[in-house]
Amino acid sequence: xxxxxxxxxxxxxxxxxxxxxxxxxxxxxxxxxxxxxxxxxxxxxxxxxxxxxxxxxxxxxxxxxxxxxxxxxxxxxxxxxxxxxxxxxxxxxxxxxxxxxxxxxxxxxxxxxxxxxxxxxxxxxxxxxxxxxxxxxxxxxxxxxxxxxxxxxxxxxxxxxxxxxxxxxxxxxxxxxxxxxxxxxxxxxxxxxxxxxxxxxxxxxxxxxxxxxxxxxxxxxxxxxxxxxxxxxxxxxxxxxxxxxxxxxxxxxxxxxxxxxxxxxxxxxxxxxxxxxxxxxxxxxxxxxxxxxxxxxxxxxxxxxxxxxxxxxxxxxxxxxxxxxxxxxxxxxxxxxxxxxxxxxxxxxxxxxxxxxxxxxxxxxxxxxxxxxxxxxxxxxxxxxxxxxxxxxxxxxxxxxxxxxxxxxxxxxxxxxxxxxxxxxxxxxxxxxxxxxxxxxxxxxxxxxxxxxxxxxxxxxxxxxxxxxxxxxxxxxxxxxxxxxxxxxxxxxxxxxxxxxxxxxxxxxxxxxxxxxxxxxx
Numbered sequence: 001x002x003x004x005x006x007x008x009x010x011x012x013x014x015x016x017x018x019x020x021x022x023x024x025x026x027x028x029x030x031x032x033x034x035x036x037x038x039x040x041x042x043x044x045x046x047x048x049x050x051x052x053x054x055x056x057x058x059x060x061x062x063x064x065x066x067x068x069x070x071x072x073x074x075x076x077x078x079x080x081x082x083x084x085x086x087x088x089x090x091x092x093x094x095x096x097x098x099x100x101x102x103x104x105x106x107x108x109x110x111x112x113x114x115x116x117x118x119x120x121x122x123x124x125x126x127x128x129x130x131x132x133x134x135x136x137x138x139x140x141x142x143x144x145x146x147x148x149x150x151x152x153x154x155x156x157x158x159x160x161x162x163x164x165x166x167x168x169x170x171x172x173x174x175x176x177x178x179x180x181x182x183x184x185x186x187x188x189x190x191x192x193x194x195x196x197x198x199x200x201x202x203x204x205x206x207x208x209x210x211x212x213x214x215x216x217x218x219x220x221x222x223x224x225x226x227x228x229x230x231x232x233x234x235x236x237x238x239x240x241x242x243x244x245x246x247x248x249x250x251x252x253x254x255x256x257x258x259x260x261x262x263x264x265x266x267x268x269x270x271x272x273x274x275x276x277x278x279x280x281x282x283x284x285x286x287x288x289x290x291x292x293x294x295x296x297x298x299x300x301x302x303x304x305x306x307x308x309x310x311x312x313x314x315x316x317x318x319x320x321x322x323x324x325x326x327x328x329x330x331x332x333x334x335x336x337x338x339x340x341x342x343x344x345x346x347x348x349x350x351x352x353x354x355x356x357x358x359x360x361x362x363x364x365x366x367x368x369x370x371x372x373x374x375x376x377x378x379x380x381x382x383x384x385x386x387x388x389x390x391x392x393x394x395x396x397x398x399x400x401x402x403x404x405x406x407x408x409x410x411x412x413x414x415x416x417x418x419x420x421x422x423x424x425x426x427x428x429x430x431x432x433x434x435x436x437x438x439x440x441x442x443x444x445x446x447x448x449x450x451x452x453x454x455x456x457x458x459x460x461x462x463x464x465x466x467x468x469x470x471x472x473x474x475x476x477x478x479x480x481x482x483x484x485x486x487x488x489x490x491x492x493x494x495x496x497x498x499x500x501x502x503x504x505x506x507x508x509x510x511x512x513x514x515x516x517x518x519x520x521x522x
Contacts, residue, residue, distance in 0.1 A: 038086040041068065045094030052181075060267050060289050062112075062181045064091065065154070066189030069116045069146065073124060073131040074197055080120065088113045107161040115154035115182065119146035133194045134252045136308045143301060146190065151182035180293040184263070187300050192260055195253040204250060216249050220258045224265040228275035236276045236295060243299060247307045251314070255307040259300045266292055334409040336386055337393035345408035345416055352420045353470040360463060363420060364427035367458040367477040368396070368434065370413035371489040375447035388443060388453060389413065395437045399430070416477075424461040424494065431457040431492040439490070454490035456481060461495070 044063045051060055068087045072080050088109050095105030122145050123131050127138040155178040159171055168174045204213045223242035227235045239262060246258040269275050270292045277288045332344035340348065349365070356363040370376075370392060377385040393407075396415055400407045405419040417434075419427055435455055443453040458481025462473050476495040484493035 034082060034086060037071070037083070038090050041087055041090035042094055045091050046098070049094065049098050060181060060184070060271070060293070061188070061263065062185035063189050064185070065112050065115050065151075065182060066186040066191075067193045069119050069186065070133075070190040070193035070197070072116060072120045073129070074194070075130075077124075077129065084113055084117060087116065101165065104162065104165040107164075108158050111154045111158035111161060114157060115146075115150045115186070118153060119150040119186075122150075133191055134198075134308060134311055136305070136312055139304060139308050142190070143187070143304075147183055147187045151179060151186055155179035155182055176290070180290055180297075183297055184293050187297060188256075188260060188263060191252075191256045191304065195256050198253070204253060213250065213254065216246050216254065217258055217261055219245050221261050221265065224262045228266050228269040230276065231274055231278040234276045234279055240299065240302075243303050244306070247303050248310065252304070252307040252311050255303045259296070259303060262299065263296050266296065334393075337390055337409050339393050339397060339415070340406055340408040342408070342411055345406075345410060345418070348406050348408070348418055349470045349474070352418055353464050353473070356420065357464040357466070359421075361421045362423050362461055362463050363418075363473065364422040364424070364430075364459065364461045365473050365477040366417040366419065366427065366431050366434070367410070367460075367474075367481040368415040368417065369456050369481055369485065370415075371454045371456055371485075372445065372448050373413035376445055376453065379445075379447055391441065391443065392438055392453075392455065395441070396434060399434055399437060404430075422461070424459070427459050427461050428492060428494060431459050435490065435492055449488075450490060456484040456489045457492045458482070458484055459492060459494040 041064055044067065048062055048064065064087070068083065072083050075083065091109035091112055092102070092105045095109065096102055119142075120131075123138070123141055126145075127141055131142075132138050133142060155175050158178055159168075159174040162168050162174065163171060203209065220239060220242040223239050227238055243255070243258055243262070246254045250258075266275065267289075270277055270288055271285070275292075277291050280288060280291060332340055332347075334341040352363055355361075370389065373385065373388075376388060380388075389409075393409065393415065396407045396417065400417050400419075405417055405422070408416045408418075410416040417430070419430060422430070435457055438455045439450075439452060445451060445453040448454060458477045458479065460473050460477035460480055462468075462476065464470075464473075480493045480495045484491050487493065
């Protein structure tokens with residue numbers, strides 16, 4: 001920030017370099033961005049000087065330090081020096097073009113650089129890089145370290161350096177005007193630049209949300225306009241609830257924009273002699289601008305903290321919802337195979353039964369059993385048995401996509417597949433495809449008649465009717481599976497006796513005596 005004598009042709013000035021290009025890239029694009037950044041910094045430095053002039057030499061707000069700080073903390077550390085250098089150069093050039101001696105211009109520009117460098121190094125040291133202003137702890141650190149601490153150091157250095165060249169009045173007065181302008185600039189421009197570079201910021205300006213966003217920003221704008229065009233009543237308190245509306249509806253990004261809107265309206269009106277601050281007994285411009293700076297700083301600190309807390313609460317709610325969804329998913333999955341477990345199967349069967357009943361559509365159920373799995377475990381051990389189940393589950397999952405149906409581990413070595421809106425021909429074809437796919441991997445099983453691991457499948461198809469239960473479909477598929485195992489395994493059987501199907505595998509002779517029915521097939 002820039003300050004000069006109140007009596008000199010060039011009154012006390014403020015220099016604010018600004019920067020907000022996207023993240024630099026290597027090569028020509030990177031140097032082009034640095035050039036654009038330099039030009040923007042130069043323009044905002046000049047704007048700071050002109051604004052200081054228009055307010056009778058009083059430093060109202062200093063833009064560039066906050067903007068350069070926000071740009072730097074979002075960049076890798078190895079690029080910081082480049083941005084510090086162009087900020088110093090732009091600040092110095094703006095002062096020299098305005099008519100100051102080079103030594104004075106370079107000294108105050110160097111003081112501004114100290115503010116940015118000190119803030120960036122200390123904050124990233126304590127809170128990490130890249131620095132995130134939308135979190136509560138980093139925001140509080142930013143308010144104390146950058147807004148209050150670093151600005152005080154810069155103001156002291158700048159005021160002391162200025163007094164070496166010009167008669168700018170008492171040091172304390174010069175320090176105070178510089179300090180408040182720097183505080184306001186850092187506290188407004190750094191968050192503003194940060195949210196402009198923040199991914200997703202422009203979502204609230206999307207055409208579907210634009211009218212809502214503009215309408216909400218209009219509330220503090222109209223409130224500020226109403227308050228600062230009335231010079232007879234102290235109505236400044238009306239701005240706070242208007243700001244809180246934006247805080248609760250638009251969050252941190254909207255809060256920054258709302259505070260900027262309030263500042264853009266209140267500062268010019270105060271400078272031109274309007275608003276409740278005209279009621280202050282001290283009619284000096286310096287006193288009125290200090291008052292509006294204090295008001296904006298208090299409003300900004302309060303709203304920022306509330307917005308950050310709301311954003312953290314929203315993120316916590318989203319995190320809890322995601323955790324709940326993840327745990328619900330884990331609770332519905334079988335730990336060994338990754339398929340849906342028995343609980344999820346029961347819920348899905350009940351749901352699909354209800355849908356089929358309403359739509360009058362067929363519902364198919366495949367009950368799958370891993371043939372002679374107990375012998376497989378006895379021969380190879382339970383670890384290899386688990387691997388066998390996983391391989392078969394993977395085949396089922398690959399063949400039965402979620403859009404077609406849902407595969408589940410029914411229990412032990414049994415699996416089940418629910419196929420909504422699937423007739424008997426489609427269900428039998430799907431079942432035979434699964435049986436053939438398992439046989440095709442040629443998983444050795446010395447205890448099997450085929451010396452390979454195979455599966456048997458029972459198919460049941462029904463169009464639900466009122467008064468029936470999905471248990472009837474489950475019983476029908478279970479009976480069809482029992483028939484498939486009774487007839488020699490490695491085959492598909494249906495609850496429809498007139499359904500013909502050609503199987504690829506040659507079937508062994510039927511057992512001499514039927515096997516006793518068990519819950520888990522051996």
